[in-house]
Amino acid sequence: MLIPFESFENYIEEKILSRGFSYFEDSQVNNLVEIKPGNYEAQVLGSDEYCVKMVLEEGLIVKHSCDCPYDYGPVCKHMVAVLFAIRETSIKSMNVNEVSKVKNRKPLYQQVEEVLVKIPDVELRKFIQENCTKNQEFRNTFFASFSDLVECQNKDYFAKQIQSVLNSAAGRDGFIGWAEMPRMVRAMEPFLDHSQSFYNNSDFEKVFYFNTALLEEMTAAFEFGDDSNADIGYHIDFAENMLYQLANEDLPEELRITFFTYCLTSFQKKIYEGWNWHLSMLNIAKNLSKNEDEADEILKLLETVNGKYEIEEAQSIQLSILRQFKDEDEVADFIEHHLDNPAIKRSEIEKAVKHKNFKKAKEICKDGIEHNKIDKPGLVTEWYNWLLKIAQTMKDSEEIIKYARILFIDSFRNEQDYFEVLRAQIPREDWPGFVQDLLSEIKNQHGRVKNELLTKIYIKEAMWKELLSYLKINPYLQNLQYYEPYLATDYTPDLLKMYTEQISKYLSKNVGRNHYQTACGYLKRMKNLGGVAEADELIKNLREQYNNRPAFMDELNKI
Structure with a gap:
């Protein structure tokens, strides 16, 4: 902005x-x-x-x-x-x-x-050479700023420059603390700029050398750096994204093979094991592969992946490779044996819907609901959302109502306004009875979601009396503030009474200027509601009750 x-x-x-x-x-x-x-x-x-x-x-x-x-x-x-x-x-x-x-x-x-105009070239060179020799931070900045002018820019060169920056940021104990991280970030900025320039100028070899060096050195830096601000992680993301971009370029064959080999070797040697980019190496290799033999090398390594979520990601990469290099029967067989993988299931649903094979799409969704209903409610919601979208595409009113109702009551991730979807499907004369049935079902539930659904219906249906009753049972200050706009027209006295009680209760349990400012904010809301007399009376009582809290008296004076 x-x-x-x-x-x-x-x-x-x-x-x-x-x-x-x-x-x-x-x-x-x-x-x-x-x-x-x-x-x-x-x-x-x-x-x-x-x-x-x-x-x-x-x-x-x-x-x-x-x-x-x-x-x-x-x-x-x-x-x-x-x-x-x-x-x-x-x-x-x-x-x-x-x-x-x-x-x-x-x-x-x-x-x-x-000053620069007055310094002879010889003196300026001498100054730079001397400071590069004795001042590591100056040396890092110098080489980072002019690294594109160095003739021998291989991976080893970049690795040493990055190591130098990391070492200069580290304290005597060899650890880069939270306070030292910004210095490291500033020193690395010119290197990242040069990497982008290399890419823009199609100097792909230098892009490969720099970003593989950056990925390795920053991964190692997690062992001796405080990454609470994600500064190391930022450089990891930069390197990984640059390598993905590079893998999609039309590279010289020698560089492509070098890059492909690096991806496989780094995975085999477990250079990045334990990090997300460990498996990314095989995904990048997939983008670099040109023939079935190379594809088979990747597939062989993907079979060695361990860990539930890692295996699911590996299977998605496998499927992508199979589709590119293998026949349809092998692809279909793989899908059939791995349909419990959410990514593969999602892909097959999308494919079936695209080809208007709604029967198959629904079967996959229902299988997913059954498979994930015990331990993965988020996925169950996703499969129900697919069933709703399919029903909407088919204009099947009965199924739209069925799935929109399920999602309205049980979903914690709303892709649509399910209540409005239901309103559009239910005949007007049947709507009041449908809403009452919905409310009865929700009231039999437990937990926070129950209250959220009830108040959502009260607001959408302008059921202000019911909303006020809910608020009287749950008269917390945050609730009062949130629901005030809906109730102010008809129930201002009730709101003012609840504000008075809750502000007093709040101050009896909380001490400190921040809390006093919060309380005074609610006192201002009372006045804005038209309750000037009520607010002034409460302020008078609070002054008498808490006259030993000077910070509170100071905040009250600002109202």
Whole structure:
């Protein structure tokens, strides 16, 4: 999302904005520099030191990033702190009284350019050579940035460069902690960019060398790195995706054979055993195979796979290979003996439906329901959904009602609005009785799903009295807030009474500013409902009851 810089406060959550401003006011933003026009970088001190990057173009924030672990929204408090710092810098630079200061505070990119122009080439080379020798992080950045200029770029070369980056990020104990991971990610960025450039320029050999090296080194890094932010996993995914893309290219035969052999060998040597990409090697090899002999090599290895889910995935790869290289009888025989595999079953249902062989499709679905009813309710739901879609395709009203009713009551994954599907099939004069029968059946059930279904029907059928009765039995604050819009017109006094009771109960069990803010939020809802007098009376009582909680008194003052 593009955010206007001059009014960024209007686009950021109030809580994040407030915390970011506090960081800015407390001078927690350090080393703010304009690397090049509109490109800013700064360090922000929080529970750790975080690197924030901002790109402004034509008055808009077009890019922003922070290496903190916050992932609940697009902008974190550290980014907000930097935005305030950039604004302050911009305002000062326009102040005529600050001209002398601005002259001595040129943007970083200008300072760098002025120095580079003055340095003789010999001195610059000497500086780079000396720092590459004594500073490992500088050396990593240098080789990562210009790795495409190195003549001998084989797998060993890339492996050593990646190892160097990992080693420089590791602490004295050889472990890459959570705080060091962002440094590793930044150092690897140029390598990933070069890999993409290699691919775009059809330099497929380098793509193969780099990404096999990356996959191996990052897999090994799980042993000495904290991947709680999935930084290592990100590089694994990058390498695996690049190898899949590469396998679908028209490769030179020598490289294709090398690549194919690597996939088989890495699987045989169990380089990636225990990880998802262990089996991916055979899937990639499948995409590279050109003849039946190569297919047989893969099939032989697939027979050695262990583990329930791994075997199911292996069988799907086997079927794909059989369809490509074997005759129809062998394919049909394999399917018949492995139809308990959900992926194969799904594929056969899709195939039968596509060819309008609905009888066969229904038989497969019913077999799946019977086979999975004890231990795999998710798959049972999927097979029922297929039966419903088949019935809809065939315009079979009786079966549509049958399966939509089952799915409405028992499904926890809704592909359609089953209630509306039922409404469309039941004659209008029969609908009220059908709904009452449905409610009776649901009321005999137990658990959370029962209440969800009941309230869903109450809302869809505008059964507000029944919804209010449910709410009086379950008057939790979250429920009150959720169902308030449906009941406010006719039952405001009841809602206000329940709010009063539940807010008081909530405060009797919870202490702390966050809880006080929550309670005050519900007090505001009472006022918005028209219960100003009721809310004020409750606030008065709460002030008397909790006058020893200054944080709560502070929050009440904000209402």
